[in-house]
Amino acid sequence: MQNSPILVHICCSVDSHFFLEKLQNDHPGEKITGFFYDPNIHPHSEYKLRLLDVERSCKKLGIDLIEGPYDYEAWVDAVRGLEREPEKGARCEVCFDKRFIESANKALELGFERFTTTLLVSPLKSQEQLKRAGAEFEAKHGVKFIAPDYRSGGGTQDQSRVTKEEKLYRQDYCGCIYGLSMQREHQNKLADELFSPISGTILPASIEERLELYTKRMELEEQHVPYKIIREKFLNYRQMSLRVIANKKGVIPAYALSYSTLPRKKAQGKIEYTTHNLHHFNREEIKCITLEEFYSLSDKK
Template sequence: MDRILVHICCGVDSVYALRKLKEDYPNSEIVGYFYDPNIHPEEEFELRWIETKRVCDDLGIECIKGDYELETWLNAVKGYENEPERGERCTICHDLRLSKSAQVAKQLGCNKITTVLMMSPKKDFEVLKEVGERVADEYGLEFLAVDFRKNGGTQIMNQLSKESQLYHQNYCGCIYGLFGQRKNVEFYPELVSFGKGRLAGSREELLFTKQVRLFAESLGLKCKEEEFSFIGWRVLSSSVKLNKDYVDHKVLPYSATIKGIVRATVLDIKDNRVVLNKENVEVILTEELKEPVLQEPRIFTKPTFILPNVVNVGDKLEFQLKTEFDPSMKSQNLYIGNLDSFEELKEFYSDTDSEGKQGYTLKEICNFIEENKDKIKEGQLLVVVYGANLVGQLGKRTFPIYNLKF
């Protein structure tokens, strides 16, 4: 019996390609191999792996996770950083990934290889075919040059991807390709992590949700994601000086940027509020300095700082703040169980503060799901993992039964 090793780059490109291979080669054993050293950052790599695993699990296909070898890829494409998409850098990238796939194929006793990269409209089919056939010949294998895009394959892929609620990446994974797509930008949000946690609307939050979903589906539980958009916000830089010395502080979410520097004098302190001789900044004092959490969405965007309770009347304060608002940020709720009929509701949330605190761990949620899987399957219990909770319980506010009490 033929054994076909399929190089896989992501869930989206594989969701139809693997079905097509099973249909065209019904008597062959298909093994998936996820190998993408070109992807950056590593959180993106993990996110694409999880979606690939979901697709393969659904089709009953074994899938092997390759090592994350970014440095190997960077060395391979050195000198070709400015090549355009479909240029020489892409050819080198294809060669690297397919060569490693061929090595693994030989180790596993496969006699044929192919790649779902041939599904992507952004890749040159003829170049992939040439590289694949050359590499396969070197290892004594047969390369299957399948044009998955033919006969409406791209449209079928998009439909299947939508039905499976797969993460759809907006760049191939290559940082140089991303640089070519985005020009004259201050930073690349795809490559940036703000803090150590899972901030609302971040890739880290999405990755966490997908990890929970993968575990729940492995138990045979029904899952559904609902995406929602919200106005995102992040701190780019902030600084507070108290009598010319820097002081630890936090910034209240949705504080607007300060143009230049604001210097102010403390006129009075009322309860935990500082009265300044400037009205364009607000200061709140606290005994325990920690990341602020919004119970309600914030409407007004006055720059607001949270400082330890060491401020006195007459002190001099100096503030700098640069923030960014994103009007099209997205998060998602994950529903595990029967959304239309249930007796009990258990609520979690996926985001944390920037330090990774004030949230749930993957183990906590997965343990609860496993302990209650029978109740979930029987429709007694619905588990919800809300997104963007710490910035005003946004995910919960999109839940149709938000106002019902449990």
């Protein structure tokens, strides 16, 4: 039993990288195989993005990875009637159980004698409940469920350090369409993750764009090219008008450049510096030129 391989169900790289590193330490020299089975993740582009990051993480750790089926319809059927349940509620129970049982069955099918899941480090899941489900499965089928506790004793802080150090992809929602819709409703935000143009155009800041970016990152890493991922602001609100007042001259008619972004309706600031007749405010990335300059550049009045 000690030397039989361990199958590890993986939910995402943020949970799995930390968990697998610890498991490798606790089981030196033993074969560990990852199993990515998460048909709850929606949309499919987000599924591919999370899988990509898990592939990167497993490669770094020298762990073989198996991708399970993306049986999304079966998952939707399993949680039917529970769509409006809050997170940590009955829908999540079914969702966890489905992934858990499917992974246990995979271990059985592959002839592995031990299995575990990275859901054990998820703060959303009760370790006790997973242990109970594991013990039931073991009693029926003889596949042992290993349940290490990597959460306590500062584990959660360690996990967030590893996430930063390894530059793992941090998703900002749990995974399913129902959880995402409710989260965005609660934030009073549009769930733009659920929009994709029929033309296949990749929109700025979309999941598809992120997928391209992280694919590129994998290529750069394989070629040992240094890189840095920088978060840039996305233009939500454009500054449409502004009033520039000079101490002695009074109001100077001016034109706000696009990409002068605003987090709220109004902003007040001072011109901090000027380059080539372009005036930069000290607040909110506002930039303007005088109306005179605008006329001369555009050759219009």
